[in-house]
Every structure is written in structure tokens, then in C-alpha cells.
Amino acid sequence: MKPDAGRFKVDAARATLNATLRQNLNHTLGLIRARRDAAFEALTAPEELQEIGQAIKQESLARLPELLERLEDRLTARGIQVHWAETADEANAIVLEIARRRGVQLVVKGKTMVSEETELNRFLQRHGIEVLEADLGEYIVQLAQQPPSHIVAPAIHMNRREIADLFHEKLGEPYTVDIEAMTAMARRVLREKFKTAGMGVTGVNFAIAETGTLCLVENEGNGRMCTTAPPVHVAMMGLEKVVANLSDLPTLNRLLTRSATGQAISTYFNWISSPRRRGEKDGPEEVHVVILDNGRSSVYSDGELRDTLACLRCGACLNICPVYARIGGHAYRAVYMGPIGKILTPQLAGLETAGHLTGASTLCGACAEVCPVKIPIPDLLLRLRQEGSQPTAAGRALFGPGAGSQRKPAEAMLWKGWQVLHDRPAYYRAATALARAAAALLPRRAASLSPWGRRRELPVPARASLHALLRNRPGA
Amino acid sequence: MTSADPIRYPDKPETVYFFGTCLVDNFYAQAGLAAVELIEREGVRVIFPQGQTCCGQPPFNSGYRDEARRVARAQMALFPRPFPVVVPSGSCGAMFRVHYAELFGGPDTAVSEQAQAREFAARVFEWSEFMHHVLRVRWEDRGPPVRVSYHPSCHLQRELGVRRAPLALLEQLSGVTLCPVEDAEECCGFGGTFAVKQEPISAAMVDDKARKIVAGGAEVLVACDAGCLMNIGGALARQGPAPRVLPLAQFIKERVHEA
């Protein structure tokens, strides 16, 4: 799955016309937003909490190399094996190597976006290892052979009837639209897998450098199962997940769960600091951490764009985004979709591949307002648009991959022309007078041929401009 | 992006500059005139430099900062004296107040220009904000009873942080009943060039917005941004019988006008 400018246009347009999808999204996003808002309104000074969260992440990012080394040191001291991967392929190869050494035939997975990023499932399956998603939403989309359409709620695009059809077809279970019954089906299937899986793979929400602790936030218990039942646990994390102190956890967790689901805390907040110790009767014998770069260190090198790495993956920006609500997650053809995806994907995949996503925003700013760590998403969109459209010949590529790739000669010329007109008041007044006159002569039906006019009437130009109305004023 | 510090509003000035914006200039000139006259009605002199064109937001938002900077530089030069600059648009106001600092903050700009941009930004006010917080206007409603919905435009509420002022102005009008709109704070889908470049998404957004406004039962829709009004008004007109759509200043002018 790779972002593609042409396909985005088509897929997005098609999605806006998909009544079922729109209905499914409206229903669920409306509920999540209400829960998130209620959870924040119950707090005194919620914005201050966001500011503290922002400060914690900025502080941790400022000390990133040092904290990663400390994390590695603490984890290793207690027997957790640390691996570093520069690319998605390297990360997958590391997991495969561990699986082969341990003779693993079945892998169960907790929800992890990093493994989506590396496309681990497909990789392991190609090497003959069965992989099963254990988070209910992930399990549903895996059965449907689709990627997740949301970073927190992977099956948000589907309603219960669509899921009922899927379960009936793929699991051979009697058809039911009862959500409890469907959940029970998944529980039955996955229970057996937890008992026999040779490896559990999960993500990491926070990695604490101070103590060498991996924290997982979840509600279903699949994360606990994956980190308890199989003999090997592999945790995959983006290198930005490290935070300095244990005392950072109360703030970050408050923000994460409230932003993601409106909960004050998730059902399970799981802290892992070592493999099974001598005498302990369960838990994995081996715990591995794969620390993934995959473009993050290049993001890190830019003082402004670095803010992207503060993301907690709560999904609040998706839930509030008016664009996401109209097109859903699949149209982006990217692991990270919605507002955070629009800034993260072009930086990880390169502007030449995903630069078009930066244009799919009205810059309304709703995302920045709900972001628990105050990532200025619209500002970063503007910055990336600038990087994408700057003249490459000028040799001012501040940002590496794909700088200048979004520059279209026609558009560049248009803005140059725009500048010439707006630089010179006389040109501006003449040109706008001409345009108003022309627009007034234009048959109204012709308007519907323009992109603006397909679903909207054209505005009626003023008979006299404000300049003209105010010509005889002081200061004119 | 939002101004972190609370805005310090000046005392009532004797003179202000007025920046009309290109959309008001060409599509809502009467609203621009109404905004000016309502300021003058409070005994404040209004200067409208005829050299003004556009704040530069369209190319800035498209990533063409050099082009935006050239035009922005010319605009700033038209407002040299320390008078407040009143702008009948949240979006253009935010371009001035929030983004000029960025536009003139890079390695390409002289230190003196950076300082100039900051000084300029600090005296820019959106029209409703200026009327409410600086002039503290008091109006008497002379119009018949009417049901009104207000659309809070994105940059006005989120970048300038102006949420109360327009409503406070409307609340002074005794004949006006405000009709709430579902998801009122959601973007209408205009987004400047977005409306054309991403037409299907934009249209889906504005269709929803128009539907929710109609459901709210208002006879009139007002807002402080011409772009949103063009967008919402265009969709409403296409959908069928619709509320009248007009800028807040023009609506207020009609209500308080002495015949």
C-alpha cells in the first residue's frame, strides 16, 4: 500500500459518495468526539495538562539519543534484548530471525501501528509463519483482508451488519448481528491461538528510560495475552516512543486515554520490565524490543518538523477532522491517516510519494486544538507544502526527501502571475474590475462546469468594489 | 498557531486603518462599507489605503512563500502609522496576526523586517473583535424579529481565538433569536484553493454544513468570513429554499440603521 496522488483523488471522491461509509463514520466519530470532550471537560485546566504533555514530549525528544541509550542500558541489564532497525525491512528481518530460532509457527499480535508500517504480517506469512491479529478491530480487518482505517479503531468504517457477514463467511459461524455474540466468536477463536502461539508481537505506548520499562495501553486484554502466554514477546517501537521519567506517565496516560476513547484510564495499563525471572511460573522467557528508525531520524533533524514525533497515536485528530469524516481512512492509502498522517506520511515516505496528502486539508485547525501534546499540525502542513512546492533549482532544500516534487509549472506560473497583479495596486484594480465584469456576463449555467460550481452557485460579484466605494475617503 | 498569549486590547483610538480583504472588495463591498460606517458611527476616523490588495494567504497556504512575501511586504508598507488595523475577516486577520511572523521569520528576511512584521501583527484586529473589545459598542435594534444562525469560521475561532465577540454583538440585537447549528464549529469546507483542488471533499463538507444550517431553522446566516459565506451560500442556494446569507457587519448595519 503506497500513497498515490491520482488514486487519492479518485478514492476520496468515491468515498464521499459512499453513503454507508459516511453513515458508519458519522455515527462512530460523533460518539468518540462526545466522549473525548466530556473527559476533558471533567478536568480543571485541561489545556494546562496538554501543555505539560507537550513539555514532557519535547523534553524527551530534546534528549532523544541519550534517552535511547539509557533505555537500552536498563532493558539489557534486566535481560530484555534490544535490536535496532534502520528500515522496515531490517525490523521485519529481526523478528523473522527470532521466530526461526525459536521455531515459531504462529504469531499472535496486539495492536501495533509500527508493525503496520513495516507490513510485518505479510512478511512473516510469506516466510511460512501464521500471524493472527488479536485486537478485535484488527482481527476484523485482517479477516476482511483490509488495512486498518483508523489508528485506534481499525474497523471504524464497518457497521455490525458488514461484520456479521464477514464472520459468517470467514468463520462459518451462524449469522448474527448481535455485537456481544460476535465478540464471543472472536474470543473463542483467539483463545485457542493464545494457548499455542510461539510468539506475541505488540507495540509500545511509552518506553521509560529511567527504569527500562515498556508500557502498553489497551482495553481488551489482547496485549496482556500477547505479552504473557507465548514464550517469546517482541515489542516494536518507533524510536520516538521513549520518555525520560517514570513520573511522566501520569500526565501522558491521562492525555492518551482521554484523547483516544474518553476514558480516564484504559482497562489495562501494562508495564513490562523484564522477561520471566527464575521461579516465576508464567510470562515470556524472552522479551525483545525492536527500535525502529524508518525515516524518523531525518524528521528529527529539523527543529520544526520534529514536533511530528511527539505524537501519542491517540487518534483524536482523526476523530475531529472534517476531511477524515468524509473520506474515511482507506482513501489515504497510508498506514497513518487523517491529520497526523498528512504530516507524518510525507516525511516518512517522502514528499514525492505522499506530498499530495498535505493538500487534503482546509487548515481548519481542529486537529491542533484537540491534540493532547499540541502538535501544530496546520503549521507543519504549511511547512511541508512549502517544501513540496519550492523551486528545486534554488538549491534550498531544507528538507530532504522529495523537496520540490509537488511543484507544478502551471501552478507556479499562476502564483507568479498572482503576485504581479497583487504587487501593483493599479494592476489589481484593473484586473479585478475586468474579472467582475466578465463574471457578471458569464451565463449562470456555465458555472456548474467549474469545480466550484458543480455543487455550489457562484458568488455574485459586487457591482462596485470596496475600493471604489471608499475612493473619496481620507487616506485614499 | 493559536496566539498563546491573551490579546491585550488597546483603548479606543481616534483613527484606525481598514484592510478590506480581496474577497470583500470584490464580492461583499457593501458589507465592507457597512463595517467602515459602523466604526465611524462610534466617532472613529477610518483610513482605507487605496493601494491595498490581498494579505497573501492564497499563495502562502499553497506553499508559495516568496510570492506571498512580496505582496505581504507591499501591504505592510501601506499601514505605517501605529493605528489599529481592522480587518473584516478572521482568516485574513489570522494571516496578518499569526502567520506574518512566520513569513518574515526565516533566514530570507532582515531583522528589521521581522520586527516590523511583529509590530504590525500586534495591532491587527478582526472587525467583530474590534467592535466588541475595543470600541465596546452598544446598539439598538430597529429591525423586526428574525431567527439567525452564526457560523464561527475556523481561523477566527482557532487562530485568532475570537469566539465570543460576534455572538456578543448579535446578542445586543433584541429582535434576533439565535438558532444553534449542529456541529457549528466544524469547518464548512472552503479552505481557499482547497474548495477547487479538492472539490469532492469540499462539496461533501459544505453539503453537510448547509443541511445542518437549514435544520437549525434560521432565516439568516451570518459569519465574519466572506470565503465561508460564498461557500455555504453557494451550497444553500443549490439545495433549494435557503436562509439569506450575509456578513455580520452588513446584517448589523441593516438592523441598527436609522432610517
Added chain:
Amino acid sequence: MSARDNILNRLRIGARTAFAHPNATTAREAEWAAKQPPIGDPARRFLAEIGKVGTSYLRVPDWTAVPDAVTSWVREYGISSVMTGTTPALEPLREHLRAQGVDTRILAETAETQREEIFNTDCGITTARGAIADTGSLLLIPSAQEPRLLSLAMPVHIALLERANLFPTLADYLANNEFRNQPPTNLVLVSGASRTADIELTLTVGVHGPKVLLVALIG
């Protein structure tokens, strides 16, 4: 050069000598927390919070009253088999349950050798290291005596919590340095029965973990 060195080198080049106030945010967190509505009596708050997510509880004066409380749950929920760890303090409870004819098992070997038994028991019983009042979270630190699966694999989990071990907030627990000085293999905060909302955001209880969580608050 290894991947590790390449990555760290890139990050070191990218890192600016930015501010580092190791404890500034901790202090701000404490300040912020002080502004929140008061937690009041931790026990009352804890019970109110767990009630919100459907967790039932019984209050008992001391450990001697635990067996009767557990027995009442065993009847109420139709539990026919229970499992505990090897915790000596629970021996009276085990004896009591056996006397009541309840199939009472002990996880005494390993999860591997007792797998079928573990996954086919109705109810796991564990002690809790403590609890966090403001979020209604049990603080479980599984151990050799009380393995993790006891609070995870069975449809019902009964947690035995002493009132003296309630902390008002998570920050209060962390401030006592117990975790910092000796991080356990696993610590888990449990705030209710296992749940999901992955289908139409409809809350459904009992996915991979327990369907029912019961808390006996002692003291």
C-alpha cells in the same frame, strides 16, 4: 557501523542542545493535580470509580471475613472452579472453598504444564499490591506466588485489596519509589473487566480477559 550506531549518530547530529529540566514537568504535574477536584476518602473514591465501569465489590472488616465474601460470589456467579497461586495467606480461603465443595486449584507448577487447567477454570483469585483511587485501578504485581494468568485467563477475577494500600493517584504510588528501586517483571493497572468498543463503538465486556471483575476491599 551497526544500525544502532547509525541511528544514534544521526540523532546526535540532529539533536540541538535543547533545554533539559528533568523535574520541571513533574513539578508542573503536581501543581496541576492539586487543582483538580479533591479525591476525598480514597476508599470511597475508588469504589465509586470501579462502580462506573461495572465492577462489583464487597467490603469486609478483615482477612477472616474474606472466605465468606468469596463464597457468596461463588454462589452468585455460579462458579464451579477457582484457582489461586501459592500465596500462604490464602490458605484459609482455599480450605474454606474446598469445604464448600468448590473445585479449588493451585497454579503451583508453570503456565506451560498447567495450561489446559488454567484456561478451563472459572475464576482466578489474587491479592492486589494496592489500588489507585482516582481512576479506580487495581495495582497488580504478579509474582512467582501469583502468576499473571490468574488475573487474565479466567472468566471471573476476584481481587483481594487491603484498604491501607490505596493510593490517591498514580503519581502518589510512583512517589514512594518502590517501583523505581526495583521494577518488577510486570505491573499492571486493571480498571475493570476486559472490554472492547471496536464494533460500532458499542461497549462489550469480556473480550480476551475476564468478563467479571470483583473486588473485596479489606479493612
